Amino acid sequence: MGSAQTPAKTAVRDRLLTTRRRRPLAxxxxxSAALRDVVLAAPEVRGAATVAAYVSVGTEPGTGLLLDAxxxxxxxxxxxxxxxxxxLDWAVHTGDRDLVTASRGLLEPRGPRLGPEAVATADVVLVPGVAVxxxxxxxxxxxxxxxxxLARVPVGTFTCVLLYDDELGVEVPGEPHDRRVLAAATPSGVIRLADGG
Incomplete structure (x- = not known):
């Protein structure tokens, strides 16, 4: 696996994370509320039985309302x-009461582990990011x-990064191990991207 810490990536990431830290709480x-609404309205999500998602941390676009919905x-x-x-291993989310604090300030489900391959069973995979x-x-x-x-997710599965509006369309330095996503969801809507190849 190549390094994900190239100087170009680090510079873009630092700039975007600084902007996130300056974003007012309101x-x-x-x-967070707008993101919930646009993701739930996406046809792929409306038709999904299983959604792989994540618990947002810090100044990431909030996923709490979306997970509840x-x-x-x-x-x-x-x-x-x-x-x-x-x-990443995976476990079924059963509600906020069953989330426990883990390393790096993350919240994780306490239920049985399903194995790293479990992400391949999801109809929709929602992923964090800083830009796309x-x-x-x-x-x-x-x-x-x-x-x-993402390397375990079958081709054609709806993969979507959750971002703020100003993090879409940013020039992202690429590396051979990087996996593309099919869409980005921002508070303004869901944007279909290239084929995600």
Missing amino acids: ERNQA LLRAGRRVLLPVLLPDGD DAEGLRLGRGGGSYDRA
Whole structure:
């Protein structure tokens, strides 16, 4: 696996994370509610039985409202569990009461682990990111966890990064191990990207 910490990626990531930190709380809360609505309205999500998602942390676009809504809509929701080697295992989300604090300030489900391959069973895979370009190249936090997870997702599965509006269409430096996504969801809507190849 190549390094995800090239100087070009680090510079773009640092700039975008600084912008996120400066975003007012009220704006972040509005974005969270809008993101819930646009993701739930996507045809791929409306038709999904299983959705792989994640619990947002810090100044990431908030997923709490979205996770609650997916559960209320009867979706099976898988959440990641960070493994010591940086890979992702998965467990079924049953509600906020069953989330536990894990390494790096993450919240993870306490239920049985389903294995890293479980992400391949999802009809929709929602992933975090810091930016995405017009071709679906996603910039993450630099650990490579989601590039590994996305490599297990069958071609054609709806993969979507959740972002703020100004993080869409950013020039993202690419590397051979980077995995593209098919779409980006922002508070303004869901944007279909290139083929995600």
